[in-house]
Amino acid sequence: MTPNLDRREFLQVSAAAGLGVALPGAAEPGGSRAPQILRSGPRPVVVASANGHRFTNGGTLTCVALAFDRITRGADVLDALVEGVSIVELDPADHSVGFGGLPNADGIVQLDASCMHGPRRRAGGVACLEGVRTPSQVAQSVLAHTDHHLLVGKDAQTFARQMGFTIEADLNTEHSRRLWLDWKRRVDPQHWLDPEKRIAAGREAGLQMVREGLIDPDHYYGTITCNGLNARGELCGVTTTSGLAWKIPGRVGDSPILGAGLYVDHAVGAAGSTGRGEANLYCLSAFFAVECLRRGMSPKDAGLEALRRVQAATLEKRLLNARGLPNFGLSLYILNASGEVAGVSLYASRYAVCDENGPRLEPTEALFPGRALD
Ligand code: GLY
Numbered sequence: 382m383t384p385n386l387d388r389r390e391f392l393q394v395s396a397a398a399g400l401g402v403a404l405p406g407a408a409e410p411g412g413s414r415a416p417q418i419l420r421s422g423p424r425p426v427v428v429a430s431a432n433g434h435r436f437t438n439g440g441t442l443t444c445v446a447l448a449f450d451r452i453t454r455g456a457d458v459l460d461a462l463v464e465g466v467s468i469v470e471l472d473p474a475d476h477s478v479g480f481g482g483l484p485n486a487d488g489i490v491q492l493d494a495s496c497m498h499g500p501r502r503r504a505g506g507v508a509c510l511e512g513v514r515t516p517s518q519v520a521q522s523v524l525a526h527t528d529h530h531l532l533v534g535k536d537a538q539t540f541a542r543q544m545g546f547t548i549e550a551d552l553n554t555e556h557s558r559r560l561w562l563d564w565k566r567r568v569d570p571q572h573w574l575d576p577e578k579r580i581a582a583g584r585e586a587g588l589q590m591v592r593e594g595l596i597d598p599d600h601y602y603g604t605i606t607c608n609g610l611n612a613r614g615e616l617c618g619v620t621t622t623s624g625l626a627w628k629i630p631g632r633v634g635d636s637p638i639l640g641a642g643l644y645v646d647h648a649v650g651a652a653g654s655t656g657r658g659e660a661n662l663y664c665l666s667a668f669f670a671v672e673c674l675r676r677g678m679s680p681k682d683a684g685l686e687a688l689r690r691v692q693a694a695t696l697e698k699r700l701l702n703a704r705g706l707p708n709f710g711l712s713l714y715i716l717n718a719s720g721e722v723a724g725v726s727l728y729a730s731r732y733a734v735c736d737e738n739g740p741r742l743e744p745t746e747a748l749f750p751g752r753a754l755d
Pocket residue numbers: 602603604622623624625633634635636654655656657658659
């Protein structure tokens with residue numbers, strides 16, 4: 382885990398930003414201490430994809446609720462966010478992240494993650510990582526223990542082992558293995574087709590499983606991304622995923638790529654993404670959205686502007702629906718340095734947020750009406 386800011390860094394950050402400080406609060410009747418926030422600083426907030434307020438892994442708190450609690454009690458923001466997304470990574474009920482995430486075309490769960498620590502200007506990521514349930518924590522170890530930003534494949538796993546993570550032979554659950562077998566059965570007959578048709582058939586088989594309700598549309602490209610801000614104005618983010626269901630082994634999506642699945646500029650804001658990684662990689666939407674914030678846009682306008690870029694870059698017929706619009710989902714979750722948040726998406730969706738009013742799901746601002754496959 383990333384240690385808290387040392388005193389010198391803390392003073393630099395606070396002085397530079399002119400921000401308030403979260404103080405331990407007065408003891409409550411039960412003996413616990415409620416966090417107390419000086420109002421001169423930004424309001425602490427955590428924003429995430431909707432699965433950030435859906436899964437508890439058998440506990441009582443969702444990702445955003447736990448991260449907000451930790452942040453307002455003075456924890457390092459990135460530590461709090463990684464602890465939050467780890468709930469979802471460890472919960473096999475989310476089929477898009479960590480343990481039980483849908484595997485690649487060979488039936489192997491390969492995970493991607495990245496994280497950024499705004500105050501420290503440090504980043505870490507892993508891609509194609511096998512055997513570790515919590516890739517976000519390995520990404521954080523890359524940030525904390527190396528001079529590098531991204532480790533991939535077998536060597537990422539070796540690094541994780543060296544850092545003391547448990548390596549498991551297989552991260553499939555009964556459920557993910559059954560779905561993979563179903564997908565395999567559907568695409569096997571297509572092996573006699575030419576490669577282009579086979580790719581189209583594989584994609585169509587996956588989308589048909591979504592239409593039939595076998596796969597939650599949010600879990601086909603599913604991911605969790607979570608950004609947070611404390612009352613000292615410290616801004617961090619994390620994104621973690623099992624990536625596209627049934628992907629070609631070795632495929633890396635947007636999640637571990639700085640500027641695509643995640644971007645944090647400490648002075649400006651943060652953005653994270655879920656949805657079709659290829660569309661996002663092409664446009665580096667998280668970086669673009671943060672640049673829009675820098676130019677003075679609100680989180681909502683910055684996110685919608687980034688999604689318009691994605692639409693403009695989506696030309697291929699196979700990626701368009703009957704209306705000529707993108708036939709995939711892509712969402713951005715944006716937080717500016719003042720604590721304003723927005724969730725935006727190509728089509729109606731929801732996002733998770735937790736602030737002084739508690740954890741909840743909110744509707745995203747959708748660029749287009751209807752659904753991706755309409
Ligand atoms: N956004 C997750 C992925 O495409 O891998």
